[in-house]
Structures are given as C-alpha cells and as structure tokens.
Amino acid sequence: MNIVIYGHDYPALVTAASLASNGNFVTILPLDAPVNWTWQDTARKQSGLALLIEKQLETKRLVWGDLQSLPAYATSHVHILSLSAAVGDLSDNLVQQLSLLLREKTLLVTQTLHGVGRADAYQHCLKVAQSPAQVVVWPEFLSEGSAIAQFNRPDRIIIGTDNDWAINRMRDLLRPYNRARDMLLIMKPAAAEMTKYAINSLLALRVSAMNEFANLATSLGVDIEQVRQGIGTDPRIGFNYLYPGAGFGGPNFMADLSAILHTFSQQGIEAELLPAALRVNDHQQEILFSKVWQHYRTHLTGKTFALWGVSYKPDTATIEQASSLKLIDALLAQGVTLQVHDPKALVALSTYYPNHAQIKLCTDMYDACLGAHALLIMTEWKDYWSPDFDRINANLVEARIFDGRNIFDPEAIQTIGFHYHAVGRGNA
Amino acid sequence: MSLTKTPAWQNLAEHANDVRQQHLKDIFAQDPQRGHRDQISAAGITANVSRQRILPQTWQYLYELAEQQQLSACIEKLFSGQPINHTENRAALHTALREQHDSGIVVDGYSVFEQVQTQLSRMSVLVDRIRAGQWRGFTGLAITDVVNMGVGGSDLGPHLAVSALQPTDSPIRVHYLSSMDGARTANLLASLSPHTTLFVFASKTFTTIDTLANAQTGLEWLMAHGASRELALKQHFIGVSTNVQKMTAFGIHPAHQLYFWDWVGGRYSLWSTIGVTIAIALGMDAFRTLLKGASDMDAHFHQTPIAENLPIRLALTTIWNRNFLGIHGKAILPYDARLNLLPAYLTQLIMESNGKSVDRAGNSISYRTCPIVWGEVGPNAQHAFYQLLHQGTEAAACDFIAPIHRPDIEQSADEATRDALRYQHQLALANLLAQSSVLMLGDAALDAPPTDPHKHYAGNQPSTTLLLEQLDAHSLGALIALYEHQTFVEAVIWNINPFDQWGVELGKQIAIKTLTALQEGQAESLDAATQALIATLNGQTL
Structure with a gap:
C-alpha cells in the first residue's frame, strides 16, 4: 500500500518504519x-529505531515528504495522522487541506488523539468538502522505549469506524501484526478515542492511589513493598502498575489526561477522580523534596546533592513534564546545587536550564556524587x-540516599552503612 | 480668630441663606449647562458634582475659603514630608510610598524613596517566591493559603484591594483575620491545612492585641499539627511592622520581616509593605499598578489649580453640605459588588481622620467636622436604607460610584452569559442614574406629582457621581487616593489634624485593667454597669 504518515515523534517514526x-x-x-x-533526535530516544529507519530509507520504501507536495500524495490509500497530542490546530488545518484532495477508497487514520469526538469532526469536515474518504481511529499504545516491540506484537488493536470497507482495509494493512490470534476490536470512532483515554486515566488513578498509600505507610512505619505484594495477589487487582514512587509524567501521557478532562468539561460534567489523582501526583512529584526538606530541617541553602535520572522514565531522553523538573525547581529555589547524571537526558536538561550556575551535568554517575551531601534518585535506569x-x-559527604523509585532493598x-529514604519504605 | 468668624466663612454663611431656599430641580431648570460644566476628570476618574446644591457663586466663595485656610501651602507641606501630624511630631508621607520617581524627600537623614524601594524589592522577593509555589511549609509542601492577620488599616486596605480586583487565576487563596474574639479564627483554621498556610502578621506597632492574639492562636495551631516552634515561625509567618525589635522578639525570621515607617498612618498603609497580601493575591505588577494609579491622583492633586482639582472640589462639597446646609450624613454607594468593602474602608479613612473636635492648637471648635459616613453596594442599599434617603427626615449627601466599562464580562466563556452580564451592567447603571435623579428632583421626576402624601418625594438631596473608566488596579489606586486627599483638604479647612487618632487609645488602656478584673472576678474599681456585666459573664448571681 501507499501510505503517508504525518508526525515527527516516535509513534510516527516507529509506525512508518515498521509499515515500510x-x-x-x-x-x-x-x-x-x-x-x-x-x-536522529527522535530515533535516539528509542533503541533500535535508528537502524530500522536507515534500513527502510535504503530500500527507498521510506521517504521524506513535504507539505508543498501534498497534492501529489493524495492518491495514496492511507493517510495516518500521528501529530503530537499538543498540536490540535495543526492537525485541524491539515485535515482541512486533505479534505479537498482525498479521493475514493482512501483512509484518514488518526493515530494520536486530540480529544473524544475529534474523529467525528474530521469525518464531518470531509463530508462538507464532498470528499469520499473515511476517517478511522487507530489509537496507538506505544510506550516510549519499547515502542517497536509493542507495534509488532500489540496487546490489542482498536479500530474505530462504522464503515465495513474501512474495517477490511485496516485489517489488511495490519495483517502482519495480527497473526497469532485476532487482536482487532472494532468500535465506533468516539468509543475508540474514549477507550484510549480511559486506559490512561485508570493507570493514573492506580498509581496515585498507591502513592497515597505509600505516604500513609511512611507515617505508620509500614513497608509499602509488603503491602504491594499482598495487594497484587488479589486477582481482581493484579500486580501491574502498583509501584509507588515520585509521581508520573511525560508529555504524551499528561496531554492525554488533559484531553479527557477537556472532554469532560465540554460535556458539562465535572470529573472528580482524575483531578484528585493529578493533585496527588502534583505532591508526589515533589516527594523527595519534602523528605530532604524535613530531614535537613529546611536548611538547604548552600547544600549540594547528586541527582541520578531526570528523564520521565528509563530508556528515553525526554524530560518534558518529568517529575524530576518539579524536584529540581524546588531545590534550586532553596539555593541547592545539583550534580546531575542521566544516561540520555543531559542534553535536554542543559537546554531546559541553559548555563544554570546551580546545575552541574555529570557524564559519570559516580562523579555526580563527589562532595554531595546525599544522592537523590528520580528515574529507575538499569544502570x-x-x-x-x-x-x-x-564520594558522598554522608552515606545517604533519597530514592524516588524504590530500586534498593x-x-x-x-x-x-547507608541511610536510605524511599517512597513508603526505608528511614522515615 | 475662630474659623466661623473669618470673612470667607461669613460670606458662605450669608450666601447659604439664599441657596437653602432653592430646590435642585429649579437650580437645574435655570442653569441646565451645569450638568456638563460641573464634571471634571483626573487619573481615569470622572466626577459629576452638578447635583450638589452649589451655584457658580458658591464655588467662588468656597475657593476663597480654601485660599484663606492656606490650602496650597498645606498641600506643599504634606508632599514635602513636613511633620504635619504635629501631635505625634510626624510627617504623613503616604504619597511618598507611591512615588514613581525620587522627589528628594529626606526623613531622619534617610532618603524616603530609597527606603521605600528597598522594602518593595524585599517584598517582591517574598511575593514572587510564594506565587511561584516555592515558599514551603514545614513539611515541604508549597504554600497555597495566606491569612492576613491585621486590624484596622492592616486589614481593610488589603481586604478591599483583593476583593475589588478579584483575582480569578491567583495561585494563592487569601483569607483575613482581624477581630480579637477568635470566633472566626476557629472556623477559618478548620478549613485550612497547617502544611500549606502562611500567616501575614501585619501590625504597625506589633503590639496590637487583636492581631497578637490571632497570631498566637495560629502558632499554637501549627505546633499542634506537628510543626516545631522554630519551623512554624520560620516557614509560616511574615511580619510587617515599623517595630523590628518586636518582630524579632515574636520570632519572625529576619528575612521575612517587612518594614514600614512611623510616618505611614495605619489607614494609609496599604501602599506600604502592609500591601504584601495584595501583592500575594494579585502579583507584584498589579500592586505596582495600584501605586501608579494613586501616584497619578497625587500628581493631579499636587499640581492642578483649585477649580479643576478633583479632590479639592469634592472636599469643598463636604464643607458646604456639612457646615452650611447642615447635612449630617454621607453615604458611599458603589454600583459594583466588587466594591462592597469600599464603604467600610472609607468609613475608617474619613471618620478616623476627621472625627475630631479640637483644632490644631487644641482649642474646642464651634463648627461641625466629619459627617457620619456609611454605605453599602448601591443596588443592595436600594432595598435597605434608600427609604430614609428618599423620605426620611435626615438629609444625606451621596457618592454614587460605578465603572463605565466591564472588560471582565468579556472573560466569560459563552456569548449568552456575556450578553446577560452586559444587560446586568446596563441595568445597574440605569438604577444609579435613576436614583440620583430622583434624589435630586423628587416628585418632579414624574409627569404628574402624586396626590397621596405617603408617595411624596421631596427631592433636593445632593449627590456626586464618580465614574471609573473600568475597575482595575490603576483606577482603584486613584479612587482611594482621591478620598485620602479629599479627607485631607476637609481637615485643612476645618483646621484639624487628620493624621492622629487619640480617640481610640483610652478604650484599649481600660481593656487591660478590665481583662484582669474579668479573669480574677474583682471588679470593685470599675463602674457599676461593668461590675454587673462581669458578674453575669462569670456566672455569678447578683
């Protein structure tokens, strides 16, 4: 098939290279x-992606396009919108242009979402322009870091459309990824959009609930890890996503949560659970600050700390909406100097805090500890x-670790000989 | 010579015999031009004084009175920092607090401008930290709620400014505790988290018993919830005072002490670091705009000839109404619910300043000074005391106040709500115009006068209408400064000191003695009524 993909981030590149x-x-x-x-900036965030893209560029089945040549691409069978969740306007404008170009038996697929109901709005836009193309919702469930594997062996493929021809076309396109057993779930476009958002909302609720319990455990002198083991054995709950820590973040996840809250308010319904989970998370992102602040009895000015990990999760160079940024801002505001190590995100950090006098970037994780009063851990990199x-x-002035990801026993x-403060366990 | 025996006063007294016979409806019928003529603007505020019972000749006599009382020289003394608060040997330099450029005033050997700017910078460091979410409570959580603990000027100024300018997107919620009884304190604290609450302890002397009592309760509350005394004081209190030693003795961290000076009167203190609560709620830029608005009114007051000078013209209407027409009351009637605290604020400003009965030399005076000032949001007052204004036996002068534009309406999300709000604004303005017109004309507002005496309106009630371009930090600053200067001019004419308040001291002294009596049940030295009440309070039967 001839396919056009619009987007620059890892879901777009992984989809493009895999389909090619x-x-x-x-x-x-x-x-x-x-x-x-x-x-390469994007491919760097994703192990294996650079090689995959290079190979497909060599075969010439993957090529770069530009907006000026848009009319020339109109004959392609499948157009996949994979623009970042944050750029709704750009997506709307593009659909406006495409509505004048797309012909018979063409699919307009929304892979990244911009709120519930957007796909129906796009279908309406095509109809107004008298384009016969069909809009299909195909939400991506790709986590940064493991996106290639997830694309090739999906847990589910959700297709949102009520057009039989479009369903068959999508089934055909995704046949190579749907072999062992049929993973396709067909539903209305708005239901497909809502499914994606509901999944992310429930994950957020689950993590915030565990974090709230972890803080209670700290106060009670209980080890949250024992509680977590106990909870996970209940088959109605299971073990996934029960790890307490220093909050969740990341640009796409947070954009999705904002989008579903926006949809709630558009419908005049006041969401209560998700805002509560986000409030808990706001505090949780600063949990290490609270621990440090209380341990040193607010006397932080002039201290130096080592900080390991600033990306919003391991295996990515992205720091956008990472918990670490909240911690760093809070510590800098108190006059703390930070010696930061991260396997991939130091470049992003130096762009975010250009030439900051209180931030030293360390390419060696042990150098970061040199002369520091304590070590703080914010991302659970394997290293x-x-x-x-x-x-x-x-290297440390005192053997003391504040661990926001509970990676040690x-x-x-x-x-x-270490003093160890973690989330819901360790020294209070 | 007594003021009432002076030529200018005598001229007015004689002239008043003539004017008292004339009804406003006839004054307007003979001189319809006055509607336009008697309207002046300054610093974004337009005042229409044509509905005062004042003829062109009256104005001339009033100007002569002002000149006779050496008003220009007194204004110069005010602005230049001379100790015009002579009973306390102090300057009254609230105008210096909002100076945009250094005018070179020196007090006690220090540049006033430099001191003011230094404190503004220190204040802005604290304010920016709080608003950025980087002021942390004892457990490390960001402060979300600020409680202003102050009374009088330390309460009313911040409270008025914040409620008038209604920040909808402020990162910080602001609350107020003023009275000593603690009845509100308990309710308020129950609704707040000790982890995220910051107290602004604002007291000129830092000995004000009301505020000290509330601060002590706040401190106990923090400690009862797990804060050490050290951290409770360090992370949960800002002090604002002229008294550094007392702030330090209470335990306020030196970096969290904001200063002002004894040349700032309590009722003029919102322009000083007492305004920190305003800045926390609205941001430092808005606070500086408030100062700029007041400063623009200062410049107008300082530099404009008497006949075009807004504060002077308004003050002269007070003198005329009070001393020559015998009107005892003055009502403040804002037609904008955001200004609901303006009447309370002006009550203090005007009555604490000019509620005096001896002249500057200490002689008893034979003429009336400050009127009884009260007020309420106009549309609410229409359902309350307007009955008295229209048909009572007590005359009152009214100030009607409204914004011309309501840009806040355009912030509403949907067009239907915006339309409805625009209609409400027009409705409020129509009511303002109608009420002031009926007060002036009485029955003459109707085509046919009523025959039922219960439905008779006498009219002839004077009023001033003040229109703000819009209600914002600039116009609020200018409006408050307008009333400050107006009050000052009235005091100059009456030859009284508007900057002291000895009348509030005696009760405080006696309260100390009474507290002991109440606690120990020994009230023999007190008056018989107090003795009886103390016995009842202590559950004794007489």
Missing part, C-alpha cells in the same frame, strides 16, 4: 517537528540498580 519494513511504500511528513529537528556502593559512599543498603 513489511513492504508498504511510506512517505513521512514531520510537520510538528521543532526547528532544527533531525530524525542504577546495582551500583558500586563503596564508590558512592567514598532497605535492609541490604542499611546493612552496608
């Missing part, structure tokens, strides 16, 4: 890319799980 690797001819238009963006504790101890680490 199955024989499709794919043109990609990174319309929402920032100035001076190169595709941090089994470090050389002797080197940490030798309190008893083990206390035995080797």
